[in-house]
Amino acid sequence: MYRLRKYIHVIVFVLLVAFTWNIHYNPFVGNYLQNYALEVSKDGNLLYEEIKQKSEQFNEEPEDAYIDRVWKKTPGRNGIRVNVKESYEKMKKSGTFNDTDLVFEEISPDVSLSDLKATPIYRGHPKKKMVALLINVSWGTEHLPKILHILKKQNIKATFFLEGKWAKENVDFVKMIDEEGHTIGNHAYNHPDMAKLSNHEIKDQIEQTNEIIKAIIEKDISWFAPPSGSFSEEVVKMADNLQMETILWTVDTIDWKKPSVSVMLNRVTKNIHPGATILMHPTPVIANGLNELITQIKEKGYRIGSIDQLLSEKR
Template identity: 45%
Template sequence: MTNRTRRLLFIVIYGAALIVLLNYQPIHHYISTIKNVQVVNGDRNENEKARLRAQIEKWKEGREEQPIDAVVDQTWKAIPGYNGRVVDVEESINKMLATGVSSPDLLVYKEVPPAVSLEQLGAQPIYRGNPNKPAISFMINVAWGNEYLDSMLNTLDKHKVKTTFFLDGSWVKRYPEEAKKILARGHEIGNHAYSHPDMNTLGTQRIHQEISRTQDVIYKTLEVKPSLFAPPSGAFNQRVVQIAHSSYQMNTILWTADTIDWQKPSPAYVINKISRKMGNGVLVLMHPTSTSEASLDQLLTIAKKKGLQPTTVSEVISSRRLPSP
C-alpha cells in the first residue's frame, strides 16, 4: 500500500469517526429514555388494572353463587351437593387485558366445593342429582334386549350424548362383544348384579356374590371397575347399600323417573310421562326395549330444549358445575 493510499484511507476513517461523534448521544440518555417509556407504560397498565378491578367488583354482584351441601332427604335419601362459584378477579383482569375487551362475559370463575360432600353422607341410596344442576341421565339397565342396543347407541351418538349402562353380569358373560361395543362408544359402565335377583331377599354372602361376580366379569371383559351399583328392579335394603359402599366403594343408584318400558307402553305414553318429569338432576330409568328405542331420540331432544344436559349418572351426581354452553 502506497503512502498516498494510506493517507486517503486515514482521511476516510477519520471523517467517518467525526460524523459518528457529531451525531452521538450518550448511551445513558438512551437508557433513561427507555426507562421513562417503561414507567409510563407501567403506570398506564396499573391504572387499567385498577379500573378493571373496580368494574369487576361491581359485576360480581349477582353472579357469584354459594355452594350447596349434600344432604340426606326424607324422600330422596342422599342428594349430592353442588359447587358454588366465585369470580377470579386477577384471572379476569388478565383475560380482559389480553383480549382488549372489558365485558362481564369474560369473567373467569373458580368453583367452591360444598362443606358437606356426597361421600361424607356414607352409605345411602341415590335417586337423583342436585336440583340446581341442569343435568339429566337416561340410564339404561341391560340384562336382555340386544336387538335394540345398536339403534339406541346410534341415537346417543347422533345427539353426542354419553350415558350410563348398568350391565347384568351374566349378560356380559354371554355377550362380551355387545358389552365391548357399549364401552367403545364411550359410555359409563355400571354394575347391575349377576343374575337379576331380588337383592332385598338375599343374605350377606349372596349379596357379595352378586356384586363381586359382576365386578369380576366386567373387569375381565372390559378392564373397567364400576363405581355405581343399580339393584335389579330397584329392590334393595340398607344391608345391600352398606355392602356395596363399604366392600366395593360403590354408590347404590335408583331413579327419579321410570319409563316402565318393560311393560311395553307406547312411545307416545313414555315421551309424555317422562317429559313432564324432566328437570335438574333427574335420573331416568330405561332398558333396551322397542319402546325406549322409539322414544329415546325425542326424549333427548326435549331434554335439551328444557336446558338440560343429558350425561352419565356419575356426572349428574357429581357436585361439579357444568361448563357454560
C-alpha cells in the same frame, strides 16, 4: 487557522450535547409523559377495582353433599368465584367492564358423597340442569345396536347397568358399550329380589357381576342398580362396603308396560327435572323413541350425561 477549527469542533459538540439534554429533560415533555402514565395507571386501577367490586354478585358458595329426607344421598355442588386478575387481563384492552369476559374458577365443597353414610342415590343436585339415562340390561340384544347408534349420533353418554349373567353371555356387546364411552354399572347376577337375600347372597350377586364385567373391560365398577329397584338396608351397606353407590331413579319410562312412543315421551318430559335419573331398558319403545326423547330433553335446556357426570360436583 488550525487552532480555530479545533475550537469550532468543540463548540459544535457542546451545543449538540446541550440540545440533546434539553430534548430528554424538557420539563414540559417530562410532565406530559408522567401525567399520561399516571392517567393510564389510574384507569387500569379503576377497572380492576370495578371488577373486584362487581364480582361479588357473581360469586356463589359451594354446597355440601347431604342426605335428603326423601331423596336420600344428594351430591354437592361446586361454588364459583370470579378470578379478578384473569378477568382484568381480558378486559384491560377495551378498558371497560363486560360480564361476558369474567373468568370463573370452581371451588369444591367440604362434604362429598363419599363422606356420607350408606344410603341410596335417586338424583343429582337439584340445581344442576343435567339428567342421566339409566339403561338396565338383563335380557336380549335385539334393540341395543339401534340404541347405541342413536346415542352416538346424538353425542350422548349413558349408563348401562348390566346383569352379570347377561354380560357373560354377551361379551362383545359389553365391550362395545364400554368402547363407545358409556359408563357400565352392576345390575346383580341373575335379577333376584335383592331385598329377600341373605348378606352372603347379596355379596355374591354383586361381587360375581363385578368380576365378570371387570374381566371384560378391565375397569372397576362403582355403581349398583338393584333389579326392579328392590333393596334393603343390608343391600345398600354391602354395596358401600364394596366401594359402590346404590343407584335408583326419579323418572320411569315404564317401557316394560309397552306404551306407545308418544305416551313414553309425554311421561318423561312431563316429569323431568334438574338432576333427574331416567330409567329405561333396551325395549322396542326405547329403540323407536330414544332419538326424539333426547331431542325433546335438549330442547328443554337440559344436558344429558352419564351417572358419573350427573353426580359430580362440577356445575
